[in-house]
Amino acid sequence: MLQVSSVSRGLILFTACCSIGASEAKAHAFAAPYTLPVPFWLYAYGSIAALLLSFLILAFFSSPRIPQQGESVAVALVVTHKKGLTLHSKVEATLRCLSFASITICIVSGLIGSPNPMLNFNMTWFWILFLLVLVYLASVIGDFYPVVSPWSLPLSFIQKISKGRRTEYLNYPKKLGYFPSVGMYFVLVALELFGNGSPATLSFFLAAYLAWMLFGSLLFGPAIWLEYADTFRLMFKLIGMLAPVEWIHEASRWQIRLRWPLAGLMKRTLMPFSLTFFILFMISSTAFDGIHDTLLWNSGYWRSVSPVLMSAVGSGSSDIDAVAADIYYGWQWLCLLLSPFVYLVAYAFVLGIGKFIVGSPRSAGQLLSDFALSLVPIAFFYHVTHYFSVALSQAPQIYRLISDPFGWGWNLFGTAQGALRPFMIDASVVWHLQVVMVLVGHVLAVYIAHGQSFHSFRSRSKALISQIPMMTLMMGLTASGLWILSLPMNSG
Structure with a gap:
């Protein structure tokens, strides 16, 4: 299918991500299954270790002075x-x-x-x-x-x-x-x-x-x-x-x-909650797009969720398959709609823990606003990670299409028969670029949140302590983001 989603990202529990230490995973971002060269858990733990190291470097060696x-x-x-x-x-x-x-x-x-x-x-x-x-x-x-x-x-x-x-x-x-x-x-x-x-x-x-x-x-x-x-x-x-x-x-x-x-x-103005919600939706929608067509998601639905929903609806219809399909698509729509709320709960929870630990007088709404922009690098790099290979392979087609925009056999600019060759990257290179980009997005998020914490808590010690729960969330998102990318797609 030509079109790609412009936005989505996901939240899978960190413990679940770390427990999937299988000997191999078949990354779903490729046309053909790609078996990872080393067990997935090595990538997950390695990325988490790199993220944790970046946090420690910022905590002990960086100055709170960040460009405004x-x-x-x-x-x-x-x-x-x-x-x-x-x-x-x-x-x-x-x-x-x-x-x-x-x-x-x-x-x-x-x-x-x-x-x-x-x-x-x-x-x-x-x-x-x-x-x-x-x-x-x-x-x-x-x-x-x-x-x-x-x-x-x-x-x-x-x-x-x-x-x-x-x-x-x-x-x-x-x-x-x-x-x-x-x-x-x-x-x-x-x-x-x-x-x-x-x-x-x-x-x-x-x-x-x-x-x-x-x-x-x-x-x-x-x-x-x-x-x-x-x-x-x-x-x-x-x-x-x-x-x-x-x-x-x-x-x-x-x-x-x-x-x-x-x-x-590095904005210091109070942002509306709706902007925070939009950023979270950017992340959750990419994650949902990445997981909603995987073998794990679909098999889990038909084995566990579908029987419950079908029993609730009843089997009075003569076309039971059509009813099952309608319920399935309704389920997908509902999960997409609820996805940003899952992220919102996790995000608010870790900020609430940080607020409780340091005894900050700032309200929950203020903290949600303070750190919202630190999530933008995650949203952006999740997006790039999922779709950059599609952009590279499909964008050259515009060279042909500008001469024949309606598909009628025109050749207005002489390029209709000279389409540029798609830029294809080896599956191994794509996967390792994805690992790097997911990690870079979260490292930048840690950096932004680190700088914001000095403004929000006005104390170096409180700022550092308050970031421990946020750091835990970042590690979970890193592992879950890589895990989603490693899942095999549903072949049915």
């Missing part, structure tokens, strides 16, 4: 005004036009083009280039999404034609926060995991998303609605915080500045 948000050096890329406009504004306008044109082609190609996902432009452009390649690029060059947002052009047009016809927008409910983005993110993940994988379905989703953006902007204003309800903007914003580059919009021009890597994650 805003510590940046301007790059000489600021342009001057000419005739009331800036060069940068023209570039921004051009990029937005191209972005809107691409999303328009995506919608149209899915509706009238070939139903074959491999021949239709919209599947590769959206699932591979937009949700994988561009998101990964944001971790390097920063959050450039506001410059190239495909929704900005139609929203600015609507704003211009409605100017003067209304005096004010509705007040956006503060308690709602980023929950509109959370809800649309759930729809996005569900579309990837449970959708029929057709270009037409994707087109309907993109058209509905555009309508969602327009409707909310008319009610609350484009700026507010794009900030809180645009799922893609929030994803790029969070991932862009990892980058050593920041984009600042000042006086109708974009300024690009260099900063310390990870400095964007």
Whole structure:
């Protein structure tokens, strides 16, 4: 299947992960089963040991001084005004036009083009280039999404034609926060995991998303609605915080500045709970995507869960297989919906233990907010770990598809017959890269949390002690993340 989920990650108990010391595991990220060269438990214990070592190094040898948000050096890329406009504004306008044109082609190609996902432009452009390649690029060059947002052009047009016809927008409910983005993110993940994988379905989703953006902007204003309800903007914003580059919009021009890597994650302002929940959902959805099609998950369901659910529903239907299938998919939807709550409970639990140990006066809500951004590296590297091989193998197909976006046999730019060869990596290399990336994500998370703990607890000793429960969670997530990757896929 061409499309890949843009987001998900999982929580499996640490004890369960460490007890799976089997002599081999067949990693599910490969087309053919790959037998690990050494027992899985060696990878798990080795990664946990490396993570623990990084924590000890930070605890005993690092200074609590960490680069803060805003510590940046301007790059000489600021342009001057000419005739009331800036060069940068023209570039921004051009990029937005191209972005809107691409999303328009995506919608149209899915509706009238070939139903074959491999021949239709919209599947590769959206699932591979937009949700994988561009998101990964944001971790390097920063959050450039506001410059190239495909929704900005139609929203600015609507704003211009409605100017003067209304005096004010509705007040956006503060308690709602980023929950509109959370809800649309759930729809996005569900579309990837449970959708029929057709270009037409994707087109309907993109058209509905555009309508969602327009409707909310008319009610609350484009700026507010794009900030809180645009799922893609929030994803790029969070991932862009990892980058050593920041984009600042000042006086109708974009300024690009260099900063310390990870400095964007060192925010000291209280963040809404909805943002914390979104980050946890990014992690849990990737984990669920990784485990929901494995042999362990499916066999466990049909052996243990299905009999209970079927007995509760009853067997009065003449088509018992159809009923069983409906219950199975309902179960999958429910597990996806509940997955972020599992992470939330674990996250709140370890923070609560740390609060109790050091006797911190900070509330539970404040602590959830304080350390939320430390989870972003985990969310990002989980995502890359699961999907980077798909991006490498599928992204080159865009070279062919730009000449024949509808799959009608066109050759607009002379590239339709010259598709680039997919970039394939040996299974052994992929697995070991996955191990490294999972570990790097958690090491960076430990680093961010370490720096935040000095701000939250105002004492070096309390900060270090408070991080012991969080460190335990990080070790469990590291082992569980690798374990999920090692599980064999369901062949049925």
